[in-house]
Amino acid sequence: MNIYAGSKKTKWDIGMAETVFHIRGAIVVTDDLSLPVKTTRRMWVNGIEIFPEQAGVVRPFYECNFEWGELGQNASYTTALSICLAIFKSERLAENLFVCFKEEFVQNFPDGNFELVLEITRFLNKHNNRLHPDLYSRFCFSAITSSREILLYKNPKTGLITANLAENYAMHRETMPNIKLRKLNERKQRLLFRLFAKDNYLITGYEFTEVMSRAEDLMTRFYWRSVEKIITSQIEDKYEE
Incomplete structure (x- = not known):
């Protein structure tokens, strides 16, 4: 028996008040001529900025910065976990879902600056076993x-x-x-x-x-x-x- 198989009867009641979220990503380049050029990726969920350090507390094994898009590497997991922590308000639920979230959403974000709206009902239904x-x-x-x-x-x-x-x-x-x-x-x-x-x-x-x-x-x-x-x-x- 597969102990990881989902169950329609046994499911985490996550009690989410909303399932639609506004996600914004921005690539900021320093313009201070006295300093080396530095590129920083920043993210917001529903207008509130999130930070990679939030994910780093839960998973210090990934890079402590944001990446997204098709070319995103290790730090894409940091991005996914940070967003999941902001969306689900539960550390364990975020842990269970962030890998799927990375594969379904983060790696498909536009490579540059972007703003988009995510409706996650389908995502939660698809990954019901993670609940x-x-x-x-x-x-x-x-x-x-x-x-x-x-x-x-x-x-x-x-x-x-x-x-x-x-x-x-x-x-x-x-x-x-x-x-x-x-x-x-x-x-x-x-x-x-x-x-x-x-x-x-x-x-x-x-x-x-x-x-x-x-x-x-x-x-x-x-x-x-x-x-x-x-x-x-x-x-x-x-x-x-």
Whole structure:
């Protein structure tokens, strides 16, 4: 059973008073001739300026500045998290949704200055599984994903925390728009990780620090095993030539 599957019956009552938000992004260039040219990206949500430091408190692992658009890099996650914190007024809900928000909105923002209106009802319906009250998102240094976020489920009755690393490794959201191809690839990735981890792909415990420590250890070993296979394959190909 996929513990991360959404449920129409069990859903976080986020009680949002509004679902339409005005987002503005601006690229500011210093014009002081006595200083080196410096470019700063700034953002506003409903006319109120937000700052990357707000996201940095929650996720200090990403760059502490704003980026957006198709060419946005690591700091695009900072942008997404900062906006989600402003919109949802909940740190945990923002944690659960910001990666999806980055992939669906932030990377599609115009590269330069922009102003736009976001209506997020469709977004919330689409990512209904992220509204599960017992779902948590945590940063995993060793996760082989661009965001390095993994999902954990906490059983409300027993308090047992579970991280399905095979499922986390297989997740491909908007990065692969062809749904049929994405599902096929997810299945292959899931089986690959299970083959590596055997029965250890499910990490359980009663403390988040304990579960994340064990998840980091397993993901680190999987990463280096993957690197080893790539190097071995390259060497074999070279000798075959």
